[in-house]
Amino acid sequence: MSVLVCGEAIVDLFVDIADGEMRAKPVLGGSPFNVAIGLARLDVPTSFFGGLSSDAFGSAIRARLLAEKIDIRHAVETDRLTTISVVGTDATGRPAYAFHGEGKADRGVETADLPAALDDGIRAIVMGSYTLAVAPVAAAHLNFARREANRRLISIDPNLRPTVTPDINRWRSQFSAFLSCAGIIKASDEDLGIAFPGVAHRDLVESWFAQGVTLCVVTHGPKGAVAWRPDRNPIVESGRSVELVDTVGAGDSFHAALIARLDRMGALSRQAIAKLDDARLSDALSFAITASAITCSRLGANPPRSAEISALSP
16 A cells, blocks of 8 residues: 655755854755655655756755655656745744745646546545645645545645735635545644634534544644544543654654554555544554654654654553
């Protein structure tokens, strides 16, 4: 079984200002890019679909994907430049983003660029972040999701970026268009608070279940995560204590590890997820929380490998 990850691959420029001096470090990133690497490091055969620039950053991204043994046959080659995301962190380690991406490679993917056909071995498609909501790539991803929803499991992380999509009403409308295609929604409580202020998580996920979603997982930072399913009690898993370095890529590591664990269980389909008992779903949450905690213990989006998670698992 393999997984296709769709979305942006960009450059995160980490900026630190202290004593009047500015230090900057470029790091390859982007939420879907991080998820793809996270999956590959957890021994899941992984492919990437997104716009890759011919510029120096694009070449570095391409080389990194290949080094991680990620299949890039579906990537879209383009002369558009690579998006640069300037990342600063506050005293708690939370990232703050400023995107320089208008007209760049990751946003330029169109419906005509979609893969004509996918291998039967691709059992799941992962989508997320701002490429769900910016033109023209959002329309391409929506067409892709609609085309493949009855053939493969689709997992979506909204991973809201208000600096890229400041019109929340428009973002909600765009995100809602994907719900009928999604088997899994993975979202952070922070994103849900911004996108759906004042709406209880139970009410929100019930509305998503009514549109066909099978599993909703809400992450709560250091507190852990909650898995919601139709007509069943939620599963709650506590977080793991780590020495925090930063939280960049933590949600992406969680998403990758969740999909990887479900894959190991043979549960990468709506039908299989619906049949998961509480113990196995709890195990998948615990595995994903551990992956996320490891990522928080080091700088940048650096998802763990299977052996690292096993070493911390009870």
